[in-house]
Amino acid sequence: MATFVLVHGAWHGGWCWRRVSDRLRAKGHDVYAPTLTGLGERSHLLSPMVGLETHIQDIVNVLKFEELTDVILCGHSYAGMVITGVIDREPDRISALVYLDAFVPSDGDCAMDHTKLNANGALQRAVDERGDGWRMPLPAMEAMGVFDHADIDWVEHLLVEHPVKSFNETLSLTGSPDHASRHYILASGGTAPRFAHVHARMSEDPNWSTYEVPTGHDVMVTMPAELSDILDKIAG
Secondary structure (H helix, E strand, C coil), X not given: CCEEEEECCCCCCHHHHHHXXXXXXXXXXXXXXXXXXXXXXXXXXXXXXXXXXXXXXXXXXXXXXXXXXXXXXEEECCHHHHHHHHHHHCHHHEEEEEEECCCCCCCCCCHHHCCXXXXXXXXXXXXXXXXXXXXXXXXXXXXXXXXXXXXXXHHHHHCCCEECHHHHCCCCCCCCCCCCEEEEXXXXXXXXXXXXXXXXXXXXXXXXXXXXXXXXXXXXXXXXXXXXXXXXXXXX
């Protein structure tokens, strides 16, 4: 059986993987769903200094101190930035990368330059006007693709503001070689899937396997069974 490390996106925490983690464990897999600094149960650590490098180090330390190898590393949304940095630092510990409706960045990229939430500077203006210049205010549930009332109550209750430094800090990669397989899962529901252009690009690359789940952005909340089946398939 496989070892999964599931990395949440902005505003979320390790809690958001609960429905997926339970299913993967029921299939016999080991699952870790850490929470990034400043989010979830670690929200008391939120500060203007928390950035992308902080979050990369969070996951590097999980791999190190849990003594994990042959890991399937899955990142949702913003965490595409994080897992790309992690494999650059720890290529020998990771056997597969899974980008779940996520950024697939290159060296020198930052999330703010690529997120559609910042169209015409909207996200940065919200930070300046409602987040004291360093906190990203909570998104609307519609933007997360969550519409079920029970799911809205659960997710909205646990989201916390996110440090904008992590979106503005550029990703620095050393170019360390790795042999991990690459996989992209698109949340294809709705009229304008946020990462359709990324999925289309990866679909043309023979080094990638691509999948679609017909739901909104928070796939792990809205279609955990379907997502778990895809992850189980990737595990082989």
